[in-house]
Amino acid sequence: MGKPFRRLGLAGKLKRLLLWILVVYISIPLIIKLCPSIQAKLVFLNFVRIPYFIDLKHPSDQGLNHTCNFYLEPEVGLKIGVWHTVPAQMWKEAQGKEGNWYDSTFSSNHPVILYLHGNAGTRGGDHRVQLYKVLSSLGYHVVTFDYRGWGDSDGSPSEEGMTSDALFIYDWLKQRLDKMPLFIWGHSLGTGVATNLVRRLCDRGSPPDALILESPFTNIREEAKSHPFSMVYRYLPGFDWFFLDAITANNIRFASDENVNHISCPVLILHAEDDGVVPFHLGKKLYKIASQSKSLSGHKVHFVPFSSSLAYKHKFIYRSPELPNILR
Template sequence: MTYDALHVFDWIKARSGDNPVYIWGHSLGTGVATNLVRRLCERETPPDALILESPFTNIREEARSHPFSVIYRYFPGFDWFFLDPITTSGIKFANDENVKYISCSLLILHAEDDPVVPFHLGKKLYNIAATSRSFRDYKVQFIPFHTDLGYRHKYIYRSPELPRILREFLGKSEHEHHQ
């Protein structure tokens, strides 16, 4: 998927002129997004910003925290039967590792009542990114959405505050990126 995403990015970038290009990943797509942006930063062609909505740290922690795993995670052999095959097949989605190599502004959006990707995984990813040397010249921001709003896993887009949040963040990231 990263290979395809790289080609799409290059195609868009070639046609965008001086307009900024942002990468936005949601849920499992945050694994693809961080992998893509890591590769872009390694080749010194980063996007103008990365936005992660409902991200996790890595696929093992997400699978262990996922609601579907509740009845299985305490059985002996849970890791061996469920988690090990995921990682041995090459599926890592290691957001926690990828963010250490990303050099562009990062915005993380997460609802406190997310039942699919627990809020604490998004906050943990933010803490990793915020202390990473790769972000020392870039903005790293975490925006929580309170449980009372009911945005859960996929309704952050309904937030009337989202356009303002994006304007403020992207305005700052564009300024920082072009300094």
């Protein structure tokens, strides 16, 4: 008698567990539809600060001993945190120097990269810091910042706000540069910010010297549908209505596939075949659209794939020994 009762008890627990999973599965899309701001938070992930225990005021703690931290105000009362890493050749001279010295180095004979990071984390994320070091070793100034709502920057995130912050930093840089090249480098979600920015620059007749897109996507709806997080709901009837419409309801589009038709500067796209966050096929699709863009005719549009065997995935293209040759 004992064993049958135990089996019935186990079956009952299993049924309750399955029912609970079903309720949660159904509830999540309903909650997101009723509260679309949740979906916006999942796009930006600005509340995920990894690594958490770092002081952004001291980039030297991250091994950036030739980097200055400072703050700018793109809008009255809105402060954003910025890092300026000078070329590695200036490392010794940079020791003990303050902001004015770093500002003066923009007159040196070195190109500048404005780096726009992706979602989650801060400008001090490890893979980002490693890229700054690589670019610095190649003789570039690297200027990066945390958008409003990220890191130690004020405000709340939005696509328009992120783009406005990037435009402000770009203009701030142009005021300090003479004739040295200024490149824009976006990674992941930052590629959407980058194409927004460059489209605006081209619309006003002042394109950057080049646009570099690392792990880009076509638009946020296609990226969200391809993201690993959406896997369990991807084939749910009404997926677009529940999840994707909640994104656009927050005025989040990041439509790089549209922006490249209004861009007129050289474009370099870097993508790893084993990228598990932004699928390789989206970067390839964006390249095909860009290569057929009338506004980009006469400008070089180059796509560099990285084999899955290299295991660069979503964040580690900086490890490529070919990067110096690619950037030349």
